Amino acid sequence: MSKLSNSGIKEKFSNSLSVFVERMKEYVSTDNGEWSVKGFIDIYRNIYTISSDTKIVSKILEVHLFPLILQFAEEHKYFIVLAEHQNWYPDLSFVSKDNPDIKFAVDFKTTYRDIGSPGHVNGFTLGSHGTYFKNRTSTKNIQFPYDEYSGHFCLGIIYTRSDVKNIDETQIINVKELDDKHAANLQINQRRVHKVESLRSITSVIKDFQFFVCEKWRLASDRQGSGNTANIGSITFIEDILQGRGIFSKLGEDWFDEYWMNYGLTTMKRKGTTIRITRLEDFIDFKGGDTNLIVPLITKKRIKEEL
Known part of the structure; x- marks a missing residue:
């Protein structure tokens, strides 16, 4: 498949999925923006x-x-x-019924708004930059080889966590509108079941959803996403996430691929010392690219300082 035709198919898939996710907010939310899922239910109609x-x-x-x-x-x-398997990439592989050679990788990415850093989320990871990312024909920890996918997308969900003061995670609730007489006086582990009038009166643990669809390279930062694991980190500024304005967004996907395939492996000399390259600016400079195309990260630290 030519790059031109692949680009058109990818754009069509992206546009279709972006339109579709607009329906998701209504599907998961109540009228006041809370999550419509309130808890787990048992056969006695107790809500956990x-x-x-x-x-x-x-x-x-x-x-x-x-x-x-x-x-x-x-x-x-x-x-x-x-x-x-649970740790395999991606969460979902979309395979065309008309042409099975056309595949799209879609990962669910959920993250919450960071109250301590207005305008930011907690962040999320964008998959491994390990074996299957470096060796594009590998089948280790990936459903299909990386190169078989026509595009790699994130279906993202941003939400706000409800005030934990209003939520008792150990609470058991009996809802009057479910009309369960068997649970009226039930005690579990010596805790009396709390009664409420309706399901809607139960506080949801999350609320205020924003959905987005974006190619993962557009959301990437140049930093690892979690501890010592080989995960690609994301940008955290919400407006940049929704616009797909990550650090590589002007450089392009090829630079994203090359940087993360070589992350921590390529070395350079600095003041007579050999260092491993783990910053995009160093990598672009080392490869003779245009560092002016790097989109500056809006960090949580900068926001706090400006406030």
């Missing part, structure tokens, strides 16, 4: 509050949205291949 732990919230959001994702795939003549 969801933890605000980001991993739990992210997984439930994925499950909640999956019927819509299937609908999108059907409308646009794709079938979905789920990652065979």
Whole structure:
């Protein structure tokens, strides 16, 4: 497939998915912007509050949205291949029914607004820059070889965490409108079940959703995303995320690929000392590129200082 034709197919997929996610906010939100998922329910119709732990919230959001994702795939003549293992990339592989050579990688990315740094999110990772990223024909920890995908996308969800003071994560709730007489006097672990009038009166652990679709290279920073693991870090300024205005967005995807394939491996001399290159400016300068095309990161530190 030529680069020109691949670009057109990728743009069409991106545009279609971007239009589609506009429907997701209504699907997951109540009228006042809270998450419509209130908790887990047992056979006695007791509601168990969801933890605000980001991993739990992210997984439930994925499950909640999956019927819509299937609908999108059907409308646009794709079938979905789920990652065979939990740590494999990507979460979803969209494979064209008309031409199975056309594949798109889509990863769910959820993150919350950082109250301590207005305008920023907590951040997220954009996949590994390890084996399958460096060796584009590898099948290690990836559903299909990296080069087989026509594009790599993030389906992102930004949300606000509700005030934890209003949420008891150990609480068990019985909802009057569900009319369950069996649970009226039930105690679990010597804790009496709390009664409320309606499901809507239960405070959701998250609220105020923003959805976005973007190619992952446009959201990348030049920093690793988590500890010692080989994950690509993201930008955190919300407006830049929504516009796909990451550090590589003017340089292009080829620079993104080359930088992260060589992250921490390429070395250079500085003041007589050999150092590993882990900054985009150093890498572009080392390769003789135009450093003026680097989009400056709007960092949390800068925002705090300006305030």
